[in-house]
Amino acid sequence: MKECVVVIPTYNEIENIEAIVRNVFSLAQPFDILIVDDGSPDGTALKVKQLQSEFSGQLHLLERKGKQGLGTAYIHGFKWALKEGYRYMFEMDADFSHNPNDLVRLYEACAVEGHDVAIGSRYIKGVNVVNWPMGRVLMSYFAGVYVRFVMGVDIMDPTAGFICYKREVLQGIGLDHIRFVGYAFQIEMKFNAWKYGYKLTEVPIIFTDRTRGESKMSTKIFKEAVLGVLYLKIRSFFKTYIRHNEPQPIKILQVTEMV
Secondary structure, eight states: OEEEEEEEEESSOTTTHHHHHHHHHTSSSOOEEEEEEOOOTTSHHHHHHHHHTTSTTTEEEEEOSSOOOHHHHHHHHHHHHHHHTEEEEEEOOSSSSSOGGGHHHHHHHHHTTOOSEEEEESSTTSOOEESOOHHHHHHHHHHHHHHHHHHOOOOSOTTOOOEEEEHHHHHHTTGGGOOOOSHHHHHHHHHHHHHTTOOEEEEEOOEEOOSSSOOOOOHHHHHHHHHHHHHHHHHHTTOOOOOTTSOOOOOOOOOOOOO
16 A cells, blocks of 8 residues: 555646645655646646656646636545555645645654644644735634634634545545535535544644745635535534445344234
8 A cells, every 4th residue: 555645736836836846755754746737727737747757656647627626626636546545645735835844744643643634733823824914814713713613623723725634534534425615625524524533633834825826715715615614514413424434334124023
């Protein structure tokens, strides 16, 4: 079984992609990389193909037609990684808002400390965000407060997108049942992992806003998260959380024999 793969969705990341790839491959802990590109018109996928000749067997690429959403990109990547037999699967942005060096700490939180999900958290030790305007910091922070209040899950940074999952988690929660594709995708994944009984931990990181390229955040994505939290909470009242990689309970019909 293979060990680690970092899934990185991209759309127009030509300015960052080579640097992020080289940074990940320079780490002492070996990581493979899977780029999931949504038809970037700036040539991001072409640059990845050029780099594949240098990093053969380590750098992988899935190309999709058009922007289909962050959540579907990760699910597409996770399914590929499960099929390929990786033990640990990571989410990370391509724009250096997540420091690649922190991948090692997320890995150790799962592989050494025994957690099932390790979240790179901006808020577990104060507010560790660099270069964001105050309005966006407040929106992000209070989004976490809102999620904790409504859903009852004790995670300081439920919207974080820098995460390590053990393969058992992604098998157990049922990726085909994940509904959201935008900002709410991150909340839904963590909420499901928690409801299915997996062990979650938060690893403090410093989040630095991108210096190259354009942010993909929008009002539509934020609204999806606000309404998505309510939907997920209400749905949880009517859902039985049985892990998909475990046998389902068998209902036995008792028949009384009449003489």
